[in-house]
Amino acid sequence: MKWIDYARPQTVAEAVQLLTERGDGARAMAGGTDLIVQLRVGRRQPDHVVDVKHIPDLNEVNTSGGGVTLGAAVPCHIIYNNDAIKDAFPALVDSASIIGGTQIQGRASIGGNLCNAAPSADAIPTLIALGATANVSGSTGERSVAIEDFCTGPGQNVLGADELLTSISIPAQGANSGARYQRFIPRNEMDIAVVGVGASVTLNNGSFESVRVSLASVAPTPLFVTEINDELAGKDVTDENIAKAGEIAKDAAKPISDMRGTADYRRHLCDVMTRRVLSDAITRARGGNVDAH
Amino acid sequence: MPTKSYVQTNINGESVEFLAEPRQSLLEVLRDTLQLTGAKEGCNDGNCGACTVKMDGRIVCSCLVFGVEAEGADIETIEGMASPEGLHPLQTAFLENAALQCGICTPGFLMASKALLDHNPNPTEGQIRWWLANNLCRCTGYDKIVRAVMDAAQKMQA
Numbered sequence: 001m002k003w004i005d006y007a008r009p010q011t012v013a014e015a016v017q018l019l020t021e022r023g024d025g026a027r028a029m030a031g032g033t034d035l036i037v038q039l040r041v042g043r044r045q046p047d048h049v050v051d052v053k054h055i056p057d058l059n060e061v062n063t064s065g066g067g068v069t070l071g072a073a074v075p076c077h078i079i080y081n082n083d084a085i086k087d088a089f090p091a092l093v094d095s096a097s098i099i100g101g102t103q104i105q106g107r108a109s110i111g112g113n114l115c116n117a118a119p120s121a122d123a124i125p126t127l128i129a130l131g132a133t134a135n136v137s138g139s140t141g142e143r144s145v146a147i148e149d150f151c152t153g154p155g156q157n158v159l160g161a162d163e164l165l166t167s168i169s170i171p172a173q174g175a176n177s178g179a180r181y182q183r184f185i186p187r188n189e190m191d192i193a194v195v196g197v198g199a200s201v202t203l204n205n206g207s208f209e210s211v212r213v214s215l216a217s218v219a220p221t222p223l224f225v226t227e228i229n230d231e232l233a234g235k236d237v238t239d240e241n242i243a244k245a246g247e248i249a250k251d252a253a254k255p256i257s258d259m260r261g262t263a264d265y266r267r268h269l270c271d272v273m274t275r276r277v278l279s280d281a282i283t284r285a286r287g288g289n290v291d292a293h
Numbered sequence: 294m295p296t297k298s299y300v301q302t303n304i305n306g307e308s309v310e311f312l313a314e315p316r317q318s319l320l321e322v323l324r325d326t327l328q329l330t331g332a333k334e335g336c337n338d339g340n341c342g343a344c345t346v347k348m349d350g351r352i353v354c355s356c357l358v359f360g361v362e363a364e365g366a367d368i369e370t371i372e373g374m375a376s377p378e379g380l381h382p383l384q385t386a387f388l389e390n391a392a393l394q395c396g397i398c399t400p401g402f403l404m405a406s407k408a409l410l411d412h413n414p415n416p417t418e419g420q421i422r423w424w425l426a427n428n429l430c431r432c433t434g435y436d437k438i439v440r441a442v443m444d445a446a447q448k449m450q451a
């Protein structure tokens with residue numbers, strides 16, 4: 001690994017100042033589970049690593065008012081051990097409990113998962129399904145970005161060189177809502193999604209009020225399939241309509257073939273996984289329990 | 294000329310100081326600077342768990358931590374597991390259940406298993422396998438490791 005300088009700012013202002021001064025030569029680090037690997041293989045070559053996980057604001061979990069605001073550096077293990085999150089946002093627990101294994105989850109943050117912008121990232125489809133936004137601070141002030149607009153390509157996001165992700169806000173999900181994330185991997189754990197699906201539904205008696213579905217590992221960025229809501233909103237919750245959603249997901253996917261699976265296989269998985277994940281989200285919306293893994 | 298950073302940390306209950314380049318991993322510092330060679334390097338990218346140490350109450354892959362991040366932290370390594378009175382029950386159980394062959398994965402498995410039992414003294418087989426998924430072993434086929442952890446859990450409860 002080439003020489004780097006290391007800084008440990010204590011406030012957002014200090015971190016933004018460091019990033020602004022160093023420009024493209026600096027990179028923020030939270031848990032380092034992506035960044036340190038990338039530095040070691042030379043995929044990213046900053047001169048300066050700005051360790052943001054000692055900034056108190058970035059470690060806050062605020063669950064007042066039914067939603068949750070997650071500090072950008074909060075690691076996975078805090079998320080799946082938080083009772084309020086387990087209760088209100090089980091889909092976030094689905095994601096946090098399958099990112100790496102126990103050791104990775106001790107450091108890996110949801111903010112880092114988002115900023116790393118991998119097409120296969122396991123937290124991003126969940127955040128999109130839940131309608132979350134990214135809160136960003138930079139040298140010219142603060143802004144918020146919808147998660148579906150955050151990733152711009154593999155490993156690329158909307159952040160300017162001076163900008164820091166400070167938190168992620170997930171709005172309160174109404175009564176009769178439920179969400180789920182699942183990925184397909186050939187092992188039981190510790191693997192990269194061949195296909196991942198995050199979905200949230202809000203039901204109105206026996207019909208869909210709204211449906212948000214997002215797919216991992218089938219496009220250069222996590223894919224938000226808005227056509228599923230267009231088709232299902234107002235329709236009855238039936239196997240036939242769930243099957244339609246699977247078909248739409250399959251058609252929306254733009255997968256590549258690689259060692260994890262061919263494009264055809266991935267399209268097939270989009271159909272199967274979308275149906276499964278929607279069924280689980282519906283079960284949760286109706287108050288039923290679905291285990292994270 | 295870049296300079297090394299001064300780091301003050303706590304390892305196995307003792308205050309320790311060292312100098313490190315910011316790019317050096319905690320694993321490199323432990324092994325090459327502090328001669329604590331119990332933590333092993335298997336993959337150097339977070340997959341194998343051979344480098345597992347406890348940092349501020351959580352197990353982590355020390356290959357994915359910078360040494361300079363240890364400033365002010367509390368670190369536990371495999372060197373702190375046995376006491377002057379003898380081996381930790383997990384260490385004894387690994388020996389009695391033949392849960393190791395070449396042994397390179399063993400310090401990591403022991404650190405991870407101890408963290409599991411600290412948090413859940415009576416885990417099911419499924420919970421053990423899930424918790425230990427970040428540790429790889431090329432020799433044993435895992436069954437003996439899982440049985441050793443169950444055995445230790447039982448003995449520690451008795």
Ligand SMILES: Cc1cc2nc3c(=O)[nH]c(=O)nc-3n(C[C@H](O)[C@H](O)[C@H](O)COP(=O)(O)OP(=O)(O)OC[C@H]3O[C@@H](n4cnc5c(N)ncnc54)[C@H](O)[C@@H]3O)c2cc1C
Pocket residue numbers: 027028029030031032033034035036037052072073098099100101104107108109110111112113114115116120121122123159163164165166190191192338339340
């Ligand atoms: C063995 C192993 C297994 C893994 N398994 C999975 C898996 O199953 N699923 C999965 O999705 N991922 C997996 N990962 C990838 C990684 O662990 C996750 O993406 C993790 O969530 C990254 O979080 P982090 O805090 O470690 O990020 P870091 O490595 O600290 O940062 C990641 C990127 O985001 C940027 N960044 C971080 N925080 C900020 C911020 N606040 N503002 C601006 N930019 C920021 C960094 O500059 C960097 O480019 C795995 C990694 C390893 C090593």
Ligand code: FES
Pocket residue numbers: 333334335336337338339340341342343344345354355356357
């Ligand atoms: S050497 Fe750290 S996980 Fe393999």
Ligand code: FES
Pocket residue numbers: 392393394395396397398399429430431432433
């Ligand atoms: S005993 Fe050889 S790798 Fe586990």
